[in-house]
Amino acid sequence: MGYSLGLTLYNLAARPAADPEAGRVLRPAGLLVWLHAGAGESLAGVVELGRQLIEDDGVAVVLTLSGAPEVKEALALGSGAILQIVPPDFPNFAQSFLDHWRPDLGIFAGAELRPTLIYEATLRARPLLWVDARAPHLPPDRDGWFPGLIKATTAPFRAVLAVDDTAARALRKAGVEEEKLQILGRMEEASCALPHVESDRAALAQVLATRPVWLAADVAPQEEAAVIAAHRDVLRLAHRLLLILVPQDPARSTALAAKLEAEEGWHVANRARDEEPQNETEVYIMDSGADYGLCYRLAPVTFLGGSLEGEGCARNPMEAAAMGSAILYGPRAGQFGLAYARLGAARAARMVGSGSDLGLALGDLLAPDRAARQAQAAWMITSEGAEVTASVLDRVRAILDGGT
Numbered sequence: 240m241g242y243s244l245g246l247t248l249y250n251l252a253a254r255p256a257a258d259p260e261a262g263r264v265l266r267p268a269g270l271l272v273w274l275h276a277g278a279g280e281s282l283a284g285v286v287e288l289g290r291q292l293i294e295d296d297g298v299a300v301v302l303t304l305s306g307a308p309e310v311k312e313a314l315a316l317g318s319g320a321i322l323q324i325v326p327p328d329f330p331n332f333a334q335s336f337l338d339h340w341r342p343d344l345g346i347f348a349g350a351e352l353r354p355t356l357i358y359e360a361t362l363r364a365r366p367l368l369w370v371d372a373r374a375p376h377l378p379p380d381r382d383g384w385f386p387g388l389i390k391a392t393t394a395p396f397r398a399v400l401a402v403d404d405t406a407a408r409a410l411r412k413a414g415v416e417e418e419k420l421q422i423l424g425r426m427e428e429a430s431c432a433l434p435h436v437e438s439d440r441a442a443l444a445q446v447l448a449t450r451p452v453w454l455a456a457d458v459a460p461q462e463e464a465a466v467i468a469a470h471r472d473v474l475r476l477a478h479r480l481l482l483i484l485v486p487q488d489p490a491r492s493t494a495l496a497a498k499l500e501a502e503e504g505w506h507v508a509n510r511a512r513d514e515e516p517q518n519e520t521e522v523y524i525m526d527s528g529a530d531y532g533l534c535y536r537l538a539p540v541t542f543l544g545g546s547l548e549g550e551g552c553a554r555n556p557m558e559a560a561a562m563g564s565a566i567l568y569g570p571r572a573g574q575f576g577l578a579y580a581r582l583g584a585a586r587a588a589r590m591v592g593s594g595s596d597l598g599l600a601l602g603d604l605l606a607p608d609r610a611a612r613q614a615q616a617a618w619m620i621t622s623e624g625a626e627v628t629a630s631v632l633d634r635v636r637a638i639l640d641g642g643t
Contacts, residue, residue: 245388246354253381255329263339264321267299270639273342275303275325275356277378280577281349281371282312284426287628288346288370288635290318296636301340305351312574325353328378333359344368344638347396348426350376354392361395366638369396370631371426374409390414397638400631424627425581427620433532433558440536446516447481447537451605454483454538454564456531459549460491465594466542467499470522472598477605482522483534487544487553492526535562539614540604542567542597556582560617565610567591567600587617 272292276285282304289300300318303325304310310322326332333356345360347353348371360367375389376382393399393415400423401407407422455466463486470482486492489511496509499522508514509524516523525534531554535541541564546552551573559566566588572579582588589604591597604610 243387243391245385245391246358249354249377249381249383249385249388250329252383252385255327255332257327263323266340267321269297269299270343271299271301271340272635272639273301273303273340273345274320275345275347275351275353276309276313277303277305277325277349277351279349279351280581281426282309283578284371284628285346285348286313286318286320288426288631289320291628291632292635293319296639298639301342326356328353328355328381330355330359337363337365344635346370346635347372350374351378352376352389352392353378354388357392357395367396368631368634368638369393369399370423372399372401372410373406375413398634400634423630426628426631427557427625433535433562435530435532435536440533443515443533443537450479450481451477452481452483452538453540453542453601453605454485454534455542456485456534456544456559457487457552457554458484458542458544459487459547461548462544463495465547465597466544467503467505467522468594469542469598469601472595473602473605474521476602480605481516481520483525483538484522485525485531485534485544487549489526492524496522496524531558532562535559535564538564539607539610540565540567540601542601545573546571547591547594547597552579556588557621560587560614561621563614563618565589565604565613566617567597567604569597581620582617585616585620587613587620589613 274285274289276282289302292298292300300320301323302313302320303323304313306324313322326336337359342365345365345367347369350373352375393413399410399415399420401410401420402425404422407420410420458466474480486495492509492511496507499505499507506519506521508516508520511526541559543552543554543556547569551571552568552575553573556566556575556578568579568588568590570590570592579588589600591600
């Protein structure tokens with residue numbers, strides 16, 4: 240099988256770069272799946288897919304990414320996969336990559352296609368799957384018009400699993416065959432629900448009884464005043480409202496409790512002092528990130544700190560979404576911008592631009608029906624994404640077992 244005109248022009252249109260993975264580790268024995276996430280919003284789902292293949296199926300996984308920032312994000316998400324920067328999309332680099340790893344299955348995710356890698360995989364009879372698929376494009380440094388290249392590049396995939404109707408229309412326009420195309424949805428983590436100690440939850444739930452509760456999670460020091468001001472504003476509407484405050488720096492919990500009590504007259508309970516909230520408690524400070532699973536289960540509304548005046552949100556909003564907590568956040572989404580965009584588009588999270596906005600939004604969400612609608616929308620996003628990942632995993636297992 241020779242190169243098509245489009246692929247020939249594609250390979251002649253740019254100068255090959257140096258291979259960033261010349262010194263690769265040895266290929267593990269047994270089955271190996273190659274996942275290519277490149278960059279973008281498919282990374283979290285791909286990492287979760289890889290994690291399940293490694294932990295549940297004992298399959299080795301190589302995950303290729305566009306560059307160092309994506310590698311850092313993948314490391315933060317964690318999967319146990321072998322992380323590689325994707326080789327330059329030229330014949331010699333593609334051949335070297337595939338001959339070294341000898342994948343039993345290749346999976347592309349998102350929109351980026353790499354025609355030479357896909358062509359070389361086809362020459363080696365490697366089955367290919369395209370998940371989280373959307374309107375295709377070439378690598379940013381290789382973009383251009385090459386006759387028939389996109390259509391020819393989509394042809395080898397056994398199945399193309401589109402994220403939605405819009406993506407499916409774009410894929411049909413690009414030349415994807417109808418019999419290969421399925422609208423499946425977007426992959427996501429199987430579950431972002433954090434663990435908790437049920438006896439602790441039950442005891443606190445009994446103490447809190449019918450009190451309204453909200454959570455300010457991972458609050459940066461420069462946000463503490465805004466959070467307290469919002470709590471003070473909303474107490475005028477709901478005088479029994481309890482704030483659970485988790486400072487970003489656990490070492491600040493004791494000093495923060497003392498300041499709120501001595502300087503501002505708040506009734507504070509501090510878990511670091513083995514205190515539990517009482518009827519008169521207005522602020523309950525928890526100083527351990529290990530308690531987030533408990534906090535999300537107690538609070539129907541969560542503000543995710545670091546996003547308002549900090550250095551960016553450091554907690555995955557899907558954690559709160561998975562537990563049905565309505566989400567408030569500031570304009571600094573940090574590494575979770577795509578997750579917040581999805582939640583915002585589904586009206587499953589609300590952005591606030593300032594401390595005063597936080598108080599207004601919190602007061603609005605204290606209406607149980609409004610918080611419930613937003614929390615339900617958030618939960619739907621997390622549960623649907625998990626179902627998509629499970630469906631992709633079933634298909635992967637079928638291919639590895641010799642099916643289609």
